[in-house]
Amino acid sequence: MTRPVGIILAGGLATRMGGGDKGLMRLGDGTLLSHVISRLAPQVDGLALNANGDPARFDDLALPVLPDSIDGFAGPLAGVLAGLDWAASHGAKQVVSVAADTPFFPRDLVDRLSKAADDAQAPIALAATRDPDRGPMRQPTFGLWDVSLRDDLRNALQGGLRKVVQWTDKHGAAMAIFDPNPHDPFFNVNTPEDLAHAQNMLETAP
Template sequence: MTEPPPAVIIAGGAARRMGGGDKALLPLADGRVIDHLLMQLHPQAGRIAINANGDAARWADAGLPVLPDPVPDRPGPLAGLLAAMLWAERLSAERVVTVAGDTPFLPADFVARLAAAGECAIAETAGPDGHARQHPVCGLWPVAAAPALRATLARGERRVMRFCEAAGARHVRFGGGRPPPFFNINTPEDLAEAERFLAGR
């Protein structure tokens, strides 16, 4: 049986709409956002790490390696993807999964479906208008893409979808449902809605 790829939780955002701090550490139901995410991710992935900047001690009770951005000035999620690729390369892995740290309802078949799609793939869902909505931080990446990603960041590019296009990432469509599979928590209202989803399970 093939070992599942390692995974990195991208948790380096500033959470401005939540008033600052770490969205992954916000209380949610009987735990925190990251606890619910890990319940979904652990059965699917190999080793798991967190991409976050600042004092790593705040993540100590998660028991996971903490990977700071490998480039300066916190340029956004692409820096987290680069941290993930470089870490996975040190593990001698060929690919690495990344997930956003504010998505507690990850699908149970998330990693398997991305891996089946090819070397590089990202998640997408249908938006309320029926059009595709991409979730590029939730993806599977070849570690061999690290030099190209580093060069992308050095050029000042910050758009994740632009890098996805350059990398030839396939789009894997996930169905809807309640809660939505890639529901992310950006505001206090989103956090309250996540509570309601869990209460209704």
């Protein structure tokens, strides 16, 4: 069985960072995106970036840059759809999505998402963190998606759907649950303070 391909979702507006591409901000010796790529690339059989605007700004990454195919800012599901269409054109059966601003996600993300989907016989599996008080907290930009769902997703987005879990619940999405210790593996950078915290996490990581 071949592994999924990967799509990095970098199509957000980054309003709390003053706009622009969060993924190109410096973190340690690289950028947020370089850390994301280094974690995801070994887990998948191909990798692309979902981003809108001039793709030339990502030339040094040497990755396919896939724009949204849905007009207007349709949110992360539009990026997932771009990944599904790209995967279908390459004969892949599944896509794993990750966020471009989350540099510490698990190195076994894909294996655990795949296992969750297989165990539940579900076409989608979402990552979640374990919360003892509120139960599993889903991370809907981190998911495994079956390519067979792409036309259903396209129709839903064209019909105005924007909430990820509204669509994934319809398809009985499974969950892969991760412990948030010693830190939240899905910590994402939304503000300059978050970027400083990420730098501290990088410097103090074992």
